[in-house]
Amino acid sequence: MLMSSVVMVVLLAAPTPAPAPAAAPAQAKTWKVTGSDVTFEMSPKDLRALRGGKEVFGLRSREKDFLSNFESEPDTDTSNWEGFESYRVLSVVGPWVSYESSNSGYTGGAHPYAHEGYVTRDVSKDTGGFSLLAAFGEKEVLKALKADGFVRKHIQDQAAFTKARTVQAMLESLEPGEDCVGFSSGLDAVKSSVAFHHLEANKVAVRIAFSYDNEACRGNKFVVGVLLPLPVALRPAFERAAKREEGFLMKDAKAAGAPTVEFSWEPSDAKKP
Numbered sequence: 001m002l003m004s005s006v007v008m009v010v011l012l013a014a015p016t017p018a019p020a021p022a023a024a025p026a027q028a029k030t031w032k033v034t035g036s037d038v039t040f041e042m043s044p045k046d047l048r049a050l051r052g053g054k055e056v057f058g059l060r061s062r063e064k065d066f067l068s069n070f071e072s073e074p075d076t077d078t079s080n081w082e083g084f085e086s087y088r089v090l091s092v093v094g095p096w097v098s099y100e101s102s103n104s105g106y107t108g109g110a111h112p113y114a115h116e117g118y119v120t121r122d123v124s125k126d127t128g129g130f131s132l133l134a135a136f137g138e139k140e141v142l143k144a145l146k147a148d149g150f151v152r153k154h155i156q157d158q159a160a161f162t163k164a165r166t167v168q169a170m171l172e173s174l175e176p177g178e179d180c181v182g183f184s185s186g187l188d189a190v191k192s193s194v195a196f197h198h199l200e201a202n203k204v205a206v207r208i209a210f211s212y213d214n215e216a217c218r219g220n221k222f223v224v225g226v227l228l229p230l231p232v233a234l235r236p237a238f239e240r241a242a243k244r245e246e247g248f249l250m251k252d253a254k255a256a257g258a259p260t261v262e263f264s265w266e267p268s269d270a271k272k273p
Helices: 002-013 060-068 133-136 138-149 158-163 166-171 186-192 230-240 249-254
Strands: 029-030 038-043 046-051 052-058 082-093 094-108 113-122 193-200 201-211 223-230 260-265
Touching: 038 082, 038 249, 046 060, 046 094, 052 158, 060 082, 060 166, 082 193, 082 230, 082 249, 094 193, 113 186, 113 193, 113 201, 133 138, 133 201, 138 166, 138 223, 158 166, 166 186, 186 201, 186 249, 193 249
Parallel strands: none
Antiparallel strands: 029 038, 038 046, 046 052, 082 094, 082 260, 094 113, 193 201, 201 223
16 A cells, blocks of 8 residues: 555656657558559558559458448338448568458348458459469478368368378368367368468468358357468568568568558438338
């Protein structure tokens, strides 16, 4: 009690400190991806990729599509509908954008919906297609996953796991376990639900986000971290990202000012039949 009293007296007797200067607003950043026609524009409120001056990737521009989910017939009761969607940028390496996508809500039916995961897009391609297996080689990805402790904890068929020569075959030898990991549909996750965290010598730490196995564990995600050898052709882009000259890695996302974009919807006027 005595110590508390002394501290209180000192605090009360101390002169009022001058107000701290207001933090300078975060600046928008623009960079061109070396060897491509892609330019990124990043601000605290958005990340956009442009080719020939045209947006080929953006987050803020997704709001219209989000709101379209809540359009309904005139006599539909939407008084208990709601929706939330967010995008958190995780890493940008060359033309590859990785972000965490989260959505949840209710628009009628038996139960609400919820999903959270990672997405990587190659904005230099019209389809946005990206595959970790194609970029780093399936053999290396398979080797790293087989060595991971979390993956090994879910082995159901040891013989099949040992013999597996493809990622798909390895995933089929696993079980969801009590934590309800969605390995059965995990090939797409290994291909493109990823983000690039940091460099270690000539390797890159990759985060792979697996979804849930069934509706009983709706909305869960499970992130596995692996180290992959960095192909020589990819090293310049990753080194520029690590230095934050062009993009950034996941460990530096906050320092780089990576944005999070959020949308929400609630009925402003409950419509009842």
